[in-house]
Amino acid sequence: MVFYKPYIYFKYKAKVSASAVLSRSTFLSENCTIHSKVVVANSSIGYGTYIGQKSKLANTHVGAYCSIANNVEVLPYTHPSSTFVSTHPAFFSVLKQAGFTYTTQQLFNEELFFDREKKIHLKIGNDVWIGTNVLIMGGIEIGDGAIIAAGSVVTKNVKAFDIVGGVPAKVINSRFNAEQIELLNKIQWWNRSPEWIKQNSELFKDIQVFEKAIEKSHPIV
Template structure:
């Protein structure tokens, strides 16, 4: 019996080519993507890395996406190099242009001068809707849903549904106790064979039954 699609295949729904298992086409070492996470694009799946904006090696921040995430077309990931100083009179980044202006950077921490909010991290089983925008350093919890065109400026807890600009929690998918149990089950870390065997439970609403299957 087949145990699901091959996570190493670029186009798991071949000949349909507008959906890819994303990790198989990532070339940037600062973008880390888990198994089975897919990206769907209306025109060209090769656009994904172009949607990771202001992402420069010298900053060193990472975009980390877990397993089994679903990423819709035109999602934008804004990384830390987009940040400017806000304390000085001018927000203009004089130092990056050199030619004598680099002196403004001498003796100062660039992380302090150009704020770095850390890596952007997505948990597992996250659904990111069409044309959503994620801002620098945001952490998205397991099982979260990001509504289409949402602008996410703050961390999103596990199993929250958020939407709007700035994005706010619309509702929680489960209560605190249920979320703790689901995170402990962590079905996204199971083997493909075990996921296949319990697929009906994963795709249902009975946490008790899924919990028993995990032991």
């Protein structure tokens, strides 16, 4: 028999597993779902986004309507891989990760920031789908509408609506053509009200239907 952890409902209808861990500085928008054993620290999660089991996000800005699968993790730290003779932190860091250090000053910026001033390691856009077991390095941005294939290691920025995969992740394809991407960037449906989206949800099943509706001056304009 399988027993499931209950969920706790927070203000604004956010749904959080009782086994998830969230820092007090984490902000949840409406209709978010945080599943079991997820850890989220110092982050903001956009409307309708869900985070799968055992994923770990720290200092991350996540947009609206994102689908984040199980075991996704942000890797905010790095080691020098060239110039320095050794990759061991005793030679470049004063943090004493191994319990000791040979340096009296920080010689290498080991913490990776997308926005150093705001202390954001990673920015994830809107309507992003991240597959199971994906690792994402800090210091980068994943654009709106992007897809990250399961098992990928993302080491650099991902453009809007690109599909990437592999180790390291590389571009596989784009979800839409240039004109369609321009249209979606203009409409930014993820910033519309839930009522507007529900009213026009039938258009979302086909990008060509979506385009034609706009060309005909459909009420979504």
